[in-house]
Every structure is written in C-alpha cells, then in structure tokens.
Amino acid sequence: MASLVPMKEKKLMEVKHGELPSWMLMRNFTPSGIVGAFQRGYDRYYNKYINVRKGSISGINMVLAAYVVFSSCISYKEFKHEWQCKYHNEGTAHLIIGTSPTPIHEELNSGWIFMS
Amino acid sequence: MNENLFASFVTPTMMGLPIVILIIMLPPMLLTSSKRLISNRFHSFQQWLIKLIIKQMMLIHSPKGRTWSLMLVSLIMFIGSTNLLGLLPHTFTPTTQLSTNLCMAIPLWAGAVILGFRHKLKASLAHFLPQGTPISLIPMLIIIETISLFIQPMALAVRLTANITAGHLLIHLIGGATLVLTSISPPTATITFIILALLTILEFAVALIQAYVFTLLVSLYLHDNT
Numbered sequence: 001m002a003s004l005v006p007m008k009e010k011k012l013m014e015v016k017h018g019e020l021p022s023w024m025l026m027r028n029f030t031p032s033g034i035v036g037a038f039q040r041g042y043d044r045y046y047n048k049y050i051n052v053r054k055g056s057i058s059g060i061n062m063v064l065a066a067y068v069v070f071s072s073c074i075s076y077k078e079f080k081h082e083w084q085c086k087y088h089n090e091g092t093a094h095l096i097i098g099t100s101p102t103p104i105h106e107e108l109n110s111g112w113i114f115m116s
Numbered sequence: 117m118n119e120n121l122f123a124s125f126v127t128p129t130m131m132g133l134p135i136v137i138l139i140i141m142l143p144p145m146l147l148t149s150s151k152r153l154i155s156n157r158f159h160s161f162q163q164w165l166i167k168l169i170i171k172q173m174m175l176i177h178s179p180k181g182r183t184w185s186l187m188l189v190s191l192i193m194f195i196g197s198t199n200l201l202g203l204l205p206h207t208f209t210p211t212t213q214l215s216t217n218l219c220m221a222i223p224l225w226a227g228a229v230i231l232g233f234r235h236k237l238k239a240s241l242a243h244f245l246p247q248g249t250p251i252s253l254i255p256m257l258i259i260i261e262t263i264s265l266f267i268q269p270m271a272l273a274v275r276l277t278a279n280i281t282a283g284h285l286l287i288h289l290i291g292g293a294t295l296v297l298t299s300i301s302p303p304t305a306t307i308t309f310i311i312l313a314l315l316t317i318l319e320f321a322v323a324l325i326q327a328y329v330f331t332l333l334v335s336l337y338l339h340d341n342t
Contacts, residue, residue: 050158
C-alpha cells in the first residue's frame with residue numbers, strides 16, 4: 001500500500017517493518033544531524049522529567065544509574081577477575097555457568113596480608 | 117592483587133577510542149541553564165548553590181578581581197561535581213589523573229601571577245621579601261620565596277590528585293577486606309563495614325572540600341595580584 005507521507009519525515013513508530021532498512025539509510029548522518037539527534041534526545045528527557053513543576057530526584061537518579069551501568073560495561077574486564085566462585089578447582093569452575101576460575105584462596109591470601 | 121588495585125585508575129578506552137572525553141563532558145551536562153527567571157526545582161537548587169558560592173568567595177576581591185567570578189565558580193562546580201560523580205561504583209574520576217589537575221592549576225596560577233606582574237609590578241616583586249627581615253637573610257629568603265612561588269601550581273595539582281586517589285584506594289582496599297572477611301569471621305566483617313561506611317561519608321566531604329580548597333587558593337593568588 002503506497003504511503004502518503006514521504007518516508008524521510010516519518011517517525012520511527014510509524015515506519016512499517018519492511019521499510020525499516022531503507023528508512024535507516026535515509027536518516028541524516030551528517031555531524032549536524034547527529035548533534036541534532038542528541039539535542040532532541042536531551043530536550044525530550046529534560047522536558048519530561050526535570051523541567052516539570054514538581055520534579056523529583058528520580059529525574060537525575062535515572063541519569064546516574066545509566067552512567068553507573070555504562071561505566072560497569074567499560075570496566076567489565078578489570079572486575080571480571082574479582083568474582084568469588086564457590087569451587088576453586090580449575091576444571092569444575094569452567095563448567096559452572098562460565099565463571100572464570102578465580103581461586104578464592106587468592107583473595108584470602110591478600111586478606112591475611114592486609115590483616116597482618 | 118597489586119595490578120588490580122590501580123587498574124581502576126586507568127583511562128578508559130573502548131576499542132581504542134578515548135571514552136574519557138565523554139566522561140569529562142558529563143558533569144557540565146548535569147548543570148542546567150535556563151532562560152526563565154523562575155525555573156524548575158533542579159535549576160533553582162543550582163542557582164541557590166551558585167549564589168552561596170559567589171557570596172562566600174568573591175566578597176574579598178576588588179572589582180578587578182571580581183571579573184574572575186565566572187572562572188572560579190565554573191572551577192568549583194566542575195571539580196565538585198566530578199569528585200562526587202567519582203564516588204559512584206565503577207566510575208572513572210578525571211581528577212585522579214595528575215594531567216587533568218595540572219591543566220587546571222597551571223593556567224589559572226600563571227594567569228593570576230602574570231596579571232599581578234603587568235598591573236602592579238612593584239607590589240608583585242615586593243611579595244618576594246616579607247617585611248622586617250634581617251638584612252643578612254635577604255638573599256636566601258628571596259630564593260626561598262621564588263621557589264615557593266613556583267611550587268604553587270604543582271602543590272595545587274598534586275594536592276587534589278593525592279587526596280582523591282588516596283580516598284578511592286582506601287575504599288577499594290577496605291571494601292575488598294570486608295568482602296573477604298565475611299566468610300572468615302562475620303563480627304570482624306561488621307566492624308570493617310562500619311569503617312567503610314564512615315570512610316564513604318568522609319569521601320563525600322573530601323570531594324567537596326577539595327573543590328573548595330582548590331578554588332579558594334586560586335582566588336587567594338588572584339587577590340594577591342589584583
């Protein structure tokens with residue numbers, strides 16, 4: 001069925017499933033387009049949660065929570081080694097839901113060094 | 117364990133791209149601006165905070181020194197917000213890096229000193245010799261005062277870096293110790309947890325105090341030179 005609105009100006013929710021790849025290619029990927037997209041996103045969030053008569057603390061808490069999740073993803077490699085796993089036998093550890101075989105006695109050793 | 121302790125201070129990159137630029141740009145995005153006289157709660161709270169800071173800090177300055185108000189208030193807001201955001205888990209704090217703090221300290225200190233030398237040359241040179249010194253001590257004292265002048269930006273940067281880094285390291289260590297102790301002896305773990313809670317409260321205070329101290333010292337150097 002031919003659409004009456006030109007595809008370039010449709011919003012995401014109005015694009016049909018089959019038209020999605022061609023819609024994505026038509027989007028504005030110039031620097032000013034990307035900046036405009038970020039500006040629109042920022043304005044949407046700001047006007048919905050912060051720029052209201054009785055804004056609560058959750059407006060900024062959501063941003064901080066997203067920041068914490070983002071930082072955890074970035075530093076995932078470093079704290080992957082610190083998981084405490086129940087079995088510190090290298091063979092079985094691999095079988096348990098893919099946890100890395102961090103031996104728990106290494107943590108214990110460092111703990112004792114700290115205590116002494 | 118040794119390598120892991122300092123791994124959290126590594127500049128974050130994602131596939132080779134420096135994410136640290138985005139992280140440094142986050143605190144300014146949280147500080148809002150508004151075209152209205154009376155705006156939403158968030159912005160009103162920031163306005164109240166900035167008014168408090170300006171009144172406290174810029175009262176002692178002459179009108180010439182007050183032209184630096186924007187710079188000093190931006191400085192304290194940036195350092196305060198960056199330090200506070202760094203207390204969230206797994207986040208990266210730019211002020212733990214000596215490079216960031218040197219970049220903030222050296223231009224501000226140099227600006228204040230050069231301002232003083234351009235406009236009040238005699239008074240700036242007179243700072244090198246305190247009043248009432250015995251004549252025999254004059255050469256040595258001038259050397260000491262010159263050294264103390266040039267050490268000011270280094271001290272500013274290193275003070276901020278060392279305080280924030282030390283606080284974060286302590287939190288890492290005591291948190292790790294608490295986790296390990298839960299399986300060995302829970303009462304000791306409870307005591308360590310209380311220590312951790314107190315330390316976190318201290319770190320919140322330190323985050324704000326360090327921002328204040330940095331800005332206060334810059335404004336003091338400015339006051340000497342205007």
